[in-house]
Amino acid sequence: MERIYLDNNATTIVDPKVFQVMEPYFVQMYGNPNSLHSFGSEVKPALAQAMEQLYAGINASDEDDIIVNSCATEGNNTVIMSAYYDLIRNGDKNHIITSSVEHPAVGETCRFLESLGVEVTYLPVNQEGIVSVEDVKAAITPRTALASIMWANNETGMIFPIKEIAYACRNRGVLFHTDAVQAIGKLQVNVQDVPVDYLTFSAHKFHGPKGVGGLYIREGVPMVPLLHGGEHMGGLRSGTVNVAGMVGMGMAMELAVENLGYEIREVRRLRDKLEDALLALPDIIVVGSRSQRTPNTILASIRGVEGEALIWDLNRHGIAVSTGSACASESLEANPIISAIGADKDLAHTGVRFSLSRFTTEQEIDKVIALLPKVIGRLRDISSTYATPGPACQMPEPQ
Numbered sequence: 001m002e003r004i005y006l007d008n009n010a011t012t013i014v015d016p017k018v019f020q021v022m023e024p025y026f027v028q029m030y031g032n033p034n035s036l037h038s039f040g041s042e043v044k045p046a047l048a049q050a051m052e053q054l055y056a057g058i059n060a061s062d063e064d065d066i067i068v069n070s071c072a073t074e075g076n077n078t079v080i081m082s083a084y085y086d087l088i089r090n091g092d093k094n095h096i097i098t099s100s101v102e103h104p105a106v107g108e109t110c111r112f113l114e115s116l117g118v119e120v121t122y123l124p125v126n127q128e129g130i131v132s133v134e135d136v137k138a139a140i141t142p143r144t145a146l147a148s149i150m151w152a153n154n155e156t157g158m159i160f161p162i163k164e165i166a167y168a169c170r171n172r173g174v175l176f177h178t179d180a181v182q183a184i185g186k187l188q189v190n191v192q193d194v195p196v197d198y199l200t201f202s203a204h205k206f207h208g209p210k211g212v213g214g215l216y217i218r219e220g221v222p223m224v225p226l227l228h229g230g231e232h233m234g235g236l237r238s239g240t241v242n243v244a245g246m247v248g249m250g251m252a253m254e255l256a257v258e259n260l261g262y263e264i265r266e267v268r269r270l271r272d273k274l275e276d277a278l279l280a281l282p283d284i285i286v287v288g289s290r291s292q293r294t295p296n297t298i299l300a301s302i303r304g305v306e307g308e309a310l311i312w313d314l315n316r317h318g319i320a321v322s323t324g325s326a327c328a329s330e331s332l333e334a335n336p337i338i339s340a341i342g343a344d345k346d347l348a349h350t351g352v353r354f355s356l357s358r359f360t361t362e363q364e365i366d367k368v369i370a371l372l373p374k375v376i377g378r379l380r381d382i383s384s385t386y387a388t389p390g391p392a393c394q395m396p397e398p399q
């Protein structure tokens, strides 16, 4: 059976060009870059080039740092724990601001710090699923150590006003971190234009390998390492460098920037084609306006159809989607994002996320469009809660 992959916000295929540059560092040039002999020294040029690609990809200046780590989860933990060690435990701060829709790598790390006595403000989202910069400004106190707000949400694709939030934090002397995992390769990320202090990303979200990520640190801002035990990454992240992974991530970053125009035009066109087909069916809503969303993502709520039931039925036809973030896919809880925007609880159990990539083809989208009415119709026919097409789904009234 031909399979169609529409879960790219969970992870992406490694671009063949990325795999090609990685391969030699597994079986030919496999030395430890910290070794003094030729096996170590011969890998250094590739690491230097990869670092240049990462700096160029987010327009970082030479004075800034980018540390290569294992993933965005590690990067998010590193930033938040650094704020705790440096500004809260040893300083006079005791407050962190984040949003109620962050990835668990931010949300759960903040909850862990609450268990250590740190005060955390979890900002709400509006019915579009977006955090307001006014709410960030209002939440800042003299004791605020850090604000951490994601650039784009992994379930809805909604893009947050990061430039305004970054300036609001800078003007009030608050360090600002953004989780840019769902932004790299989908929108322009330029740290000269957007004054973030920290920024995290994961290679496997933009057609690089799993198990490698990056943490950008603006010159002059504090960083207490999470991992100790060696001078790797200038002592900011100990552990033998994942040479092949770093080389692959560098190439993936270069290709992500190179293909941004295609993503914004062509991937968006295919996403909109799928979204239009979904909205032509009764009792379906999509979270957030397209103009405020990453070009590849749809979070749809399909009345009368449990999200899990739809993903299993589509899976039987070889189509891979998710009910939301992969890390929450085992949970049968209501989709927290759909709950957060104020939709009714029935809708919150019917969320399905479609996320495309530059490798998604028109033929694949056409096949999914042809199949959806049958799959949704069958599930509604056997549903005990869905009788006939209800009133056209309305987004919840603004609170």
Ligand SMILES: Cc1ncc(COP(=O)(O)O)c(CN[C@@H](CS)C(=O)O)c1O
Residues within 6 Å of the ligand: 009, 010, 011, 071, 072, 073, 074, 103, 105, 150, 152, 153, 154, 155, 179, 181, 182, 202, 204, 213, 324, 325, 326, 327, 328
């Ligand atoms: C915004 C955001 N922030 C951090 C992560 C974690 O990335 P790692 O490489 O696993 O560390 C993710 C990964 N979100 C996947 C898996 S849970 C999803 O299905 O939405 C993310 O989307």
